[in-house]
Amino acid sequence: MSKIDPFLNPTHQGVIACQYCGVNCGVSHNLKSNYCCQACEILDKGLTTLNEWDLKSNQKNIYSDYDSDYFYQKYQSQSTPHQFSFLVEGLQCSSCVHLIEKIPEYDSGVNEVRVNFGTGVMTVILNDKGKLSRLMKLIEDLGYKAQLFEEDSGVFQSSLKDDRTDLKRIAVAGVIAAQLMSFAFGIYGGMDGMLLDFFKWISFILFLPIMFYSAVPFYKGALSAIKYRVAHIDLPIVMALWAGFIFSTVNLLRGREEFYFDSTASFVFLILSTRYFVKKIQKKYLAPMNLKSLIKDDFFTLQNGTCITAEQIKVGDVFILKSGQVLPVDVTLLSDRALMNLSMISGESFPKSFSQNMELLAGYRLEMGEIEVKASSHFYNSGLQKYFNKTIETVLGRNLFLNQSDRWAKMLIMGVISLCIISFPVLFYFYGFQESFNRILALLIVACPCALAFGSPLTLSLAYRTAQKKGISIADANVFEKLDQVRSVFFDKTGTLTYGQLELNLSDSSQVDDSMKSIILTLEQVSYHPIAFAFRRAWAETSLDQTMTSVTETVGIGVSGYQGQNYFELKASQDLKDEAIQIGLFKNQEQIASFAFTDRLRPESADVIQKIKNLGLKLFILSGDKKAQVLKVAHEYNIPTTQVYYETSPDQKAQIIQAEPFSLMIGDGVNDAGALSKSFVGISLQGSHLFTVQSATLRFLNGGLTSLIDLFEIKSKSIQTLRRNLGIAIFYNLVSGVFALCGYINPFVAAILMPISTVVILLSTLWGVRE
Amino acid sequence: MSILILMIPMALLFAAGFLWAFFWAADKGQFDDLDTPALRMLVDDDVKILKDKKLIKE
Numbered sequence: 001m002s003k004i005d006p007f008l009n010p011t012h013q014g015v016i017a018c019q020y021c022g023v024n025c026g027v028s029h030n031l032k033s034n035y036c037c038q039a040c041e042i043l044d045k046g047l048t049t050l051n052e053w054d055l056k057s058n059q060k061n062i063y064s065d066y067d068s069d070y071f072y073q074k075y076q077s078q079s080t081p082h083q084f085s086f087l088v089e090g091l092q093c094s095s096c097v098h099l100i101e102k103i104p105e106y107d108s109g110v111n112e113v114r115v116n117f118g119t120g121v122m123t124v125i126l127n128d129k130g131k132l133s134r135l136m137k138l139i140e141d142l143g144y145k146a147q148l149f150e151e152d153s154g155v156f157q158s159s160l161k162d163d164r165t166d167l168k169r170i171a172v173a174g175v176i177a178a179q180l181m182s183f184a185f186g187i188y189g190g191m192d193g194m195l196l197d198f199f200k201w202i203s204f205i206l207f208l209p210i211m212f213y214s215a216v217p218f219y220k221g222a223l224s225a226i227k228y229r230v231a232h233i234d235l236p237i238v239m240a241l242w243a244g245f246i247f248s249t250v251n252l253l254r255g256r257e258e259f260y261f262d263s264t265a266s267f268v269f270l271i272l273s274t275r276y277f278v279k280k281i282q283k284k285y286l287a288p289m290n291l292k293s294l295i296k297d298d299f300f301t302l303q304n305g306t307c308i309t310a311e312q313i314k315v316g317d318v319f320i321l322k323s324g325q326v327l328p329v330d331v332t333l334l335s336d337r338a339l340m341n342l343s344m345i346s347g348e349s350f351p352k353s354f355s356q357n358m359e360l361l362a363g364y365r366l367e368m369g370e371i372e373v374k375a376s377s378h379f380y381n382s383g384l385q386k387y388f389n390k391t392i393e394t395v396l397g398r399n400l401f402l403n404q405s406d407r408w409a410k411m412l413i414m415g416v417i418s419l420c421i422i423s424f425p426v427l428f429y430f431y432g433f434q435e436s437f438n439r440i441l442a443l444l445i446v447a448c449p450c451a452l453a454f455g456s457p458l459t460l461s462l463a464y465r466t467a468q469k470k471g472i473s474i475a476d477a478n479v480f481e482k483l484d485q486v487r488s489v490f491f492d493k494t495g496t497l498t499y500g501q502l503e504l505n506l507s508d509s510s511q512v513d514d515s516m517k518s519i520i521l522t523l524e525q526v527s528y529h530p531i532a533f534a535f536r537r538a539w540a541e542t543s544l545d546q547t548m549t550s551v552t553e554t555v556g557i558g559v560s561g562y563q564g565q566n567y568f569e570l571k572a573s574q575d576l577k578d579e580a581i582q583i584g585l586f587k588n589q590e591q592i593a594s595f596a597f598t599d600r601l602r603p604e605s606a607d608v609i610q611k612i613k614n615l616g617l618k619l620f621i622l623s624g625d626k627k628a629q630v631l632k633v634a635h636e637y638n639i640p641t642t643q644v645y646y647e648t649s650p651d652q653k654a655q656i657i658q659a660e661p662f663s664l665m666i667g668d669g670v671n672d673a674g675a676l677s678k679s680f681v682g683i684s685l686q687g688s689h690l691f692t693v694q695s696a697t698l699r700f701l702n703g704g705l706t707s708l709i710d711l712f713e714i715k716s717k718s719i720q721t722l723r724r725n726l727g728i729a730i731f732y733n734l735v736s737g738v739f740a741l742c743g744y745i746n747p748f749v750a751a752i753l754m755p756i757s758t759v760v761i762l763l764s765t766l767w768g769v770r771e
Numbered sequence: 772m773s774i775l776i777l778m779i780p781m782a783l784l785f786a787a788g789f790l791w792a793f794f795w796a797a798d799k800g801q802f803d804d805l806d807t808p809a810l811r812m813l814v815d816d817d818v819k820i821l822k823d824k825k826l827i828k829e
Contacts, residue, residue, distance in 0.1 A: 094810035101811070117807040164797045171793045175786050195775065202779065 020044040021093040037090065038143030039099035063133040063140075066148070066299075068307055071132065075148045084132065086122040086146040088115065088139070099142060103135070110135060122146065166217075166276050173214040173269035176206050177262070184262040200252055200259070207261040210268055211245055217272070233448075236413055237271065239420075240264075240444040244747070247441060258438075263751025267445065270755050274458070274762075300328070303372075310379050317375045326365045330382045331373035333358050339367040339529070351530065367529060368553075412733060416447045423741060431743075438747060442740040446750035447733045455725035455761040462769045463718035470710045473699040480722075482681050482697070483715040485662050489612055490675070492667030493623035493630055496685055496705070497637075498599040500668065502530045502581065504538040505598045512593060518545040520585060523559040523570050525551060531583060532559075534597055558583075601633065608705045609637045615712060617664075622656060624648055624671050654678045666708065683708070714769075721768030725761050732757045 018036035020043060035041040077083035091097070097115045100122060104110045109130030114123045124135065132148070139146040183199050183206075191199060218241065221234030241264060248259030299309050300319045310328035313319065318334065321327060333354055341351045342364055351367045354360060360373065362382035420440050427436030464474050494500050506512065522545040524532035548568075551561035558571030569586040581597040612619060619637075621644045623630045630646035645656055654674035657663055665672065665679035676682030676696045684696035685705075700707040736753060739745045745753065796802070 097807055097810045115807055116804045117810055160800075160803060163803070164800075167797050167802055168794055171790060171797075175790055179783070179786055198776075202783075206783075 018093065021095050036093055037096055039095040040093065042142070043095050043099060063136040066132040066136060070307070071148075071299075075132075080125070082111075082126045082130070084124050084126065084148060086124065086136075086139075086148055088120050088122045088144050088146050090144040091115070091117060091120055096144070100139070100144070103138065107134065107138060163280075166272075169214045169217070170269065170272045170276055172209055173265065173272055176210055176214075177265040177269045179206055180262040180265045203259075203261045204249065204252055207245070207248075207265060210265050211241070214268055214272060215241055217275075218268075230410070232410075233413060236416055236444060236448050239417070240441070240448060241268065243437075243441050243444060247437060247747075258748075260441075260747050260751060263445075263748055267751055267754060270758060274758065277458070300325070313375050313379060315375055315378060318372060319375065321366050321371050321373055323366055323368050323370065327360055327362050327373070328379055328382070329362050329375045330377040331360050331375050333360055333371065333373055335371040335373075338371045339369075340364040341367050341530075368527070412447075412730075416444065416733075416737070419737070419741075420444060427741075435743070439741055439743055441747045442745045442750040443737055445747060446740050446745055446753050447737040448754060455729060455765055456722055458762065459718050459721045459725065459765045459769055462765065463714050466714050466769065467711065470707060470714075471700060472707050472711055472714075474697070479681060479697055480715045480718045483664070483712070484719050486617065486664045486681055487662040488618040488620060488660055488664070490620045490622045490657060490660075490663055490665045490667075490679070491609075492665075492669065492672050493621055493633055494599060494625050495668040496666055497605045497621070497633055498601050500599060502534040502597040503600040504534045505596045506538075514542060515545070516585070516593065517542040519548065519563060519568055520570060521545075522548045523551055523561050523568060527553050527559055529553075531581070531597060599629070601636065602704055604704050604706050606637060608708050609639075611709050612712075619643060620660075621645065622648065622653055622665070622667075622675065624650070624653070624669075650674050666705075683711075717769050721765055724768065725764055728761060728764060729757070732760075 018040050020035055020040035035044065075084055077085065088100070097117055100115050101113050103113045103124075107130075109126060109128075110124060111127050111130075112125040116122075126132075126135070136146055136148075180203055183203050187196065187199050187203075215238075218234045218237050221232055222238040225232035225235050244260045244264040248261055248264075251257070251259050299307050300313065300321065301307050303318045303320075308319075313329050333356055336356055338354045338360070339351050340354055340360060359376070362377070420443060423443075424436060424440055427439055430436075431439075460480060463480060467474055491497050517539050520535055521539060521542055524535050525544060545563065547563055549562045551559065553559045558569060560567065560569040560571075562568070567588050569589075570583060571586065572583060583595045583597065584591045585593040585595070609619060619639055621630060621634055621639060623646050625646060627646045630644060631641065634641060634644040645653075648656065650671040651674065653672065654677075657665055657675040658678045662680050664681045664683065665675050666683040666685070667676060668685040672684075676684065681698065682696040683698040683700060685700050698711070736745065736750075736757075740750060
């Protein structure tokens with residue numbers, strides 16, 4: 001459905017800066033224009049594109065089924081009437097936001113449109129004249145793909161509320177910490193008498209909201225840590241917090257000088273803010289991924305004309321599948337013939353023809369026309385869906401992996417807590433309660449592995465952000481550590497190393513003259529077959545032959561027509577070879593020309609493969625396509641035949657991957673989904689099927705493979721930073737811990753040192769993963 | 772120094788006022804989306820695309 005045609009952009013390998021907004025994008029949406037998106041083109045050219053646009057909106061609206069009351073009620077927001085939420089794909093830059101939010105200016109049925117650039121969510125409020133179909137068509141014409149989803153499915157509302165509460169807790173902690181600091185200034189400045197008592201008591205009262213409002217998340221964390229018996233960073237934080245509070249309160253009542261309300265408050269403020277920052281970044285870049293899984297977007301027309309969703313189809317229902325639609329359930333074909341594209345399932349690039357009463361499986365896509373089918377399974381028990389469920393289970397199981405710095409932080413927490421418990425009696429014996437308590441508190445504050453606990457997530461979050469900017473979307477928090485361990489890289493062929501689209505490959509161009517070209521184009525004029533598109537792309541300048549009559553297409557055979565008395569046919573030629581798809585042009589039953597079609601290699605593939613080789617990784621090709629096709633590609637890139645797998649079924653792919661430890665798999669088809677989920681790191685390409693995306697760890701959003709190189713660069717930067725942070729944190733914790741126990745650091749100094757160490761780690765992180 | 776007895780409650784009130792304003796703004800959704808507004812302002816409003824001609828015919 002995407003309007004981005006890679007064939008329009010054959011020469012550009014690198015990054016293009018948009019002529020209007022300057023955003024760098026992997027592939028421009030249209031080479032002739034040098035814009036990153038259609039929005040920029042429309043905004044830059046102003047009215048000139050209007051005519052073209054008008055034309056488009058006069059075409060038949062394929063979304064008309066969305067206007068039924070059923071869809072309106074189903075997707076309407078529960079809280080705000082007439083409000084709908086869409087997930088918009090293809091947002092590139094500020095122009096996209098601007099143009100989409102301007103929709104109310106040219107569709108009077110729309111009252112308001114708001115776009116959230118970070119999550120890709122568009123919220124729309126319609127009025128009485130508003131139509132969903134018109135809006136969706138308009139958005140498609142603008143160059144985006146919008147999918148409706150149910151706003152009240154829970155994900156959004158709760159996370160929004162969490163976010164707001166987090167912010168409030170930080171605000172309270174921040175304001176109070178600032179107040180306490182200024183009071184402390186007075187107290188340490190030598191204040192005495194009644195005023196001193198007044199300041200102390202105000203500090204105490206001001207500290208209470210921190211203890212009982214701002215610090216609540218820590219209590220929750222600590223409680224669950226105790227409940228599940230795991231070491232969690234919240235445990236020492238809560239210990240330090242309460243120790244500081246009790247100690248200061250006791251001293252206040254006894255009229256002594258030492259208390260730490262101010263330092264404990266800033267400690268809470270600092271930790272809360274860092275945590276919020278990290279969480280925000282993580283959520284922002286991981287959110288679109290989760291949302292996608294909530295969407296089941298297509299709809300189907302039953303025999304009696306009613307329109308239903310994929311889930312509503314019952315066994316025995318007869319429904320109509322339109323051109324370009326994907327079968328949601330397993331079915332029996334009722335129409336005479338159907339040309340189905342199996343590439344999602346098997347990776348084959350050439351469509352297959354089926355005849356009446358044959359079984360079609362969920363996941364097949366109809367190439368052309370309309371067919372009538374009878375459902376033989378429900379949405380959730382089709383063969384494909386079962387396969388997906390299995391895949392998703394593996395994906396969920398995988399996230400339990402604990403990363404290195406997490407383990408280090410946990411060990412440190414356990415170490416600090418046990419050290420406190422062990423050394424307290426010893427210190428108590430030698431120095432008495434007051435002094436030993438002082439030292440333990442200092443140790444707790446100073447050796448709290450905050451730097452370690454925040455350094456790693458922050459590094460990863462910033463790395464995510466860089467990755468996101470370069471069009472890489474990440475679903476697994478441990479992906480960089482994993483990438484570091486990768487030893488072998490598996491490439492799928494169709495759609496990954498190649499475009500996954502047929503291209504005319506003329507061995508001898510002299511045999512085809514202009515009149516023949518126009519005959520072929522006229523014959524193919526009516527066809528939606530991939531070959532027809534390949535011809536049209538190859539000969540875009542040639543005009544049609546107006547003299548031709550009775551041009552017809554026979555599904556599964558070819559196209560035919562008359563030019564005067566001569567009968568022309570375009571069909572599979574007799575000498576059908578393995579290497580390529582061969583088509584012959586027949587004049588009065590006699591073959592006069594033949595054409596071969598191949599799937600073209602992506603221009604950047606060679607470069608990417610060379611760079612991957614330079615990294616010392618072992619390269620494999622793992623394809624479901626025919627032997628000759630795959631070997632040709634392998635030969636092109638100097639990959640030894642022992643590292644090439646061809647004609648593999650999805651299950652075989654998964655087995656091969658499973659047998660290879662620390663493997664990285666990159667693919668796009670549904671047939672790769674199993675292999676992706678079994679791989680150590682799985683990457684899906686732009687244009688991949690939803691389930692392929694779900695089983696992958698990473699997703700490349702810009703077309704092509706160049707992101708793979710970016711990914712490895714970001715990885716080495718972030719791993720380097722992680723290691724340096726680990727070094728700094730351990731050194732700092734050891735040294736300061738010893739000093740605290742020996743009494744060289746008192747709790748007040750500790751509370752100053754702790755944020756300093758965090759700042760050092762923050763700086764090291766920011767410097768390490770700078771772009 | 773007795774002026775402090777007046778000044779401190781005033782400072783605290785001031786801080787409380789700020790907090791109240793912040794809470795109110797957070798509840799209104801002021802901080803829900805911090806990225807899009809930054810992009811929104813980048814495009815000049817004087818690019819009146821398709822303003823005079825309604826694209827969609829009623």
